[in-house]
Amino acid sequence: MVKDAWLQDIPGGPLLDQVLDATFPRWGEGLSRQAYGSWNKAQGLTVWGRERLARVGLVRGAEVLVSAKRYLFDAQAGDRPVTVLGIGAVFTPGGLRGQGLAPALIDAMIEDGRARGCEVALLFSEIGAEYYERLGFQTVPRSVLTIDVPRNRLGAPATLVRAGEPQDLPHLVEMSSRYARGAGFALHRPASLIEFGLLRRRMLAGLGPAGLRALEFFVSEEGNRAASYIIVSRGPAGASLVECGDYDPAGARVGAMLEVLAAREPAETDRTLRTWWPATFRPPQITVVDAAPSPEVMMVRHIQGAPVDYSSVIYWPSDVF
Numbered sequence: 139m140v141k142d143a144w145l146q147d148i149p150g151g152p153l154l155d156q157v158l159d160a161t162f163p164r165w166g167e168g169l170s171r172q173a174y175g176s177w178n179k180a181q182g183l184t185v186w187g188r189e190r191l192a193r194v195g196l197v198r199g200a201e202v203l204v205s206a207k208r209y210l211f212d213a214q215a216g217d218r219p220v221t222v223l224g225i226g227a228v229f230t231p232g233g234l235r236g237q238g239l240a241p242a243l244i245d246a247m248i249e250d251g252r253a254r255g256c257e258v259a260l261l262f263s264e265i266g267a268e269y270y271e272r273l274g275f276q277t278v279p280r281s282v283l284t285i286d287v288p289r290n291r292l293g294a295p296a297t298l299v300r301a302g303e304p305q306d307l308p309h310l311v312e313m314s315s316r317y318a319r320g321a322g323f324a325l326h327r328p329a330s331l332i333e334f335g336l337l338r339r340r341m342l343a344g345l346g347p348a349g350l351r352a353l354e355f356f357v358s359e360e361g362n363r364a365a366s367y368i369i370v371s372r373g374p375a376g377a378s379l380v381e382c383g384d385y386d387p388a389g390a391r392v393g394a395m396l397e398v399l400a401a402r403e404p405a406e407t408d409r410t411l412r413t414w415w416p417a418t419f420r421p422p423q424i425t426v427v428d429a430a431p432s433p434e435v436m437m438v439r440h441i442q443g444a445p446v447d448y449s450s451v452i453y454w455p456s457d458v459f
């Protein structure tokens with residue numbers, strides 16, 4: 139432990155301002171500093187965020203030495219429920235780096251997570267695997283697919299596609315949970331978590347410069363209920379299909395929806411999207427043109443309890459933090 143510094147939740151006030159001032163240049167996403175503060179606050183006010191997301195840090199007196207975000211996820215390890223400690227946005231201000239503050243914070247968070255019953259610590263490294271391997275984390279290999287929506291010579295299919303609504307969420311939960319069945323490791327994705335992912339991206343698009351980002355949430359409807367859905371995030375890094383689901387196991391309806399949406403922009407030549415899909419999910423209309431290791435490295439560390447099998451993991455881009 140770092141002398142005279144303690145792990146604290148940082149819900150607001152001057153300590154949070156310190157953290158936001160320090161992290162803004164790195165994670166500001168093109169927002170103004172004020173909008174960055176609003177975006178962070180709003181995430182904490184969502185139903186899921188209120189209970190499951192917190193900013194924490196090692197604090198000495200009135201100074202935050204190092205900070206991070208703590209997420210608490212429910213998940214399954216095989217058929218066993220587990221609680222997962224998510225560690226995000228680890229940040230040590232420039233002048234304080236190289237003194238082991240980040241490892242001390244991670245240790246303190248894991249200790250705290252153990253007391254909360256967490257069995258697994260999970261993070262997505264933006265700085266490669268090596269640093270966190272030294273801290274006891276292991277990599278869970280994960281590919282990003284580039285998919286293409288080839289032109290359908292018969293024209294767009296006659297699929298009823300409409301904007302997604304809050305009342306569709308229970309159907310999304312049901313579709314999403316099907317992919318998790320039998321997986322070695324998968325998050326439990328209640329409506330509040332799916333909504334959190336939607337709101338986080340929607341607010342980022344709304345708070346940022348006009349036209350820079352957009353979030354699209356569509357469902358296809360059959361018998362008055364959502365039969366498939368897609369959530370597409372567009373921004374400076376291109377277009378990502380951050381999650382999707384289909385009562386058809388192979389995803390034929392999702393393929394048809396992507397064709398319908400591509401047909402809205404007939405002049406657009408680049409119809410590719412980045413995504414991740416479960417191995418069994420392969421809409422017949424869609425071509426996978428590339429698979430590359432994910433730039434954010436998924437890493438896990440055992441905290442307590444029985445070991446987890448990471449050879450078959452279900453993890454949607456929506457839930458990467």
Ligand SMILES: CC(C)(COP(=O)(O)OP(=O)(O)OC[C@H]1O[C@@H](n2cnc3c(N)ncnc32)[C@H](O)[C@@H]1OP(=O)(O)O)[C@@H](O)C(=O)NCCC(=O)NCCS
Binds near residue numbers: 238
């Ligand atoms: C990464 C970071 C949290 C480390 O914090 P710290 O309190 O200085 O922790 P340490 O004292 O263990 O860090 C020093 C080590 O970090 C490593 N490190 C820092 N930035 C790194 C990077 N971009 N890639 C790989 N390693 C990095 C240094 O190589 C150094 O290794 P050394 O021990 O062999 O000298 C800090 O550099 C930081 O806040 N960086 C900017 C934000 C960031 O990238 N966060 C991680 C997001 S996944």
